[in-house]
Amino acid sequence: MSLTITNNVGALNARNNLNKSSNALNKSIERLSTGFKVNRGADGPAALVISEKQRAQIAGLRTAIDNTEKAVAVVQTAEGALNEINSILIKVRSLALDSANSGVNDADAFAANQAEIDNALETINRISANTQFGEKSLLDGTAGVTGTTDDTDVTFLKGGSNTSDGTYTVEVTTQGERANITAGTSQTGNLAADEVLSVNGVSITLNSGLSRAGVVARINEFTDQTGVVAEDVSGGTRLRSIEFGSDAEIEVVSDTAAATTSSGFGTTLDSDQGVNIAGEIDGVAASGKGDTLTSVSGSSKGTVVRIGDLATDAVLTEDGAQGNVSIQNNALVFQIGANQNQTAQISIQSVNADAMGVAVTGSKFNSLNEIDVTSFDNAQDALKVIDASIDELSNMRGELGAFQSNTLESIANNMRSTLENTVNAESVIRDTDFAEEISKFTNNQILVQAGTSVLSSANQTSQSVLSLLQ
16 A cells, blocks of 8 residues: 555544444443433434323323322212211201100100201301312312302202203292182281180190280290291281192191180181192102292203292292292313323212202102101101202212212222332333343444544554655
8 A cells, every 4th residue: 555644544544443432432421421322413303202291191190199089088078078067967967856745745855856967067167168178168069069149039959960051041930839828807806805826736735814916925935836926917917838839737726716805716627728839940840849849841940049038028938930949050070081182070069958859759858958846746747858958968979979980099009009100111212222232332432442542543644654765
């Protein structure tokens, strides 16, 4: 070969190969130090694109699993409170059964049972209002179907699981009516003699000398036992039941003949029943019970509203068009997937005493909040409402339990399996295989060392020309 000093091609070749070996060695060092074989787009464009998508999915799956665990905590909080309410209802039922044993109970025993029930219902209302997860209320109805009305005579009680969002008209076609009896003879003077008045089986002694207002006040002292309110209306003394509807009854008889100086009810047993309300919700016939209307079909199905008393006569409910009720489903929505719209939701209806045991057939009481156990008949009617409330509560707990077990926990288990497989796939694409990379590192390290030695030798080649000049 020719000897030159201007261009040292051998040294250039050695340097070029040394650069390649050095770059390869540096990549091996980077892969070994980071643990990734794809650190930038140039390391593998397609691999980087796929890997980044999988990384996003992995992060989403981990967050979704956390979300489901938090959702389980929410459901368990609600279910725990419902369990306590259920225990209270069982105790209330026992008290109602005790009152139904009227053969051994006197008025004081009835009153004691009723006082305890009233306290229990207050506790239920308190649990309903105060059960929260963080600052989110769970059992007051705000986590279920809520409604507002634009007529003060209409009160929204609750919605159902099938109730759709919307605004629905409310109209009363037949007024609800309380049982009521007006004395046949108007009392215009004070009672001429003592009189015993029996109202729904409760004996009330009216002392001589009582005015009509005095008679009304005396009868109202026994309202808790009779379920009847007395009032002074034009024409005489009127008795009316507390409850509306066909299950509300009044029976009254006196031991004194009707006269202007007696209560005026006379010695002949007089009785009356109330009338159930009838009407429409969203233009479709609703089920009427007492003073409540329940939608049974259409988009408003499950909506329950209570109609207020007629302003001019408390015996009747309002009549005709009653404005609108606007329904909104505020179900709890949980993000339980790694992607958009992968959600699950559940509604938790109000467990306030006024929203349970509503419109139970065969009971004079139109909700749990109205129950009264101060007589045998009342206790029997109360038992129907209490049993219906326990059934409602049990169904709610069943729905929550099924949602927790079949939706949240099952989805979480599936996502854990998906996460494992996705992490494995991302690892195959991006993680460094240390066994393979150590081998490459060793090879590149040797090449760099050899290349350095060769380059040094190539640089010495030009010096051999000097021997020709001596």
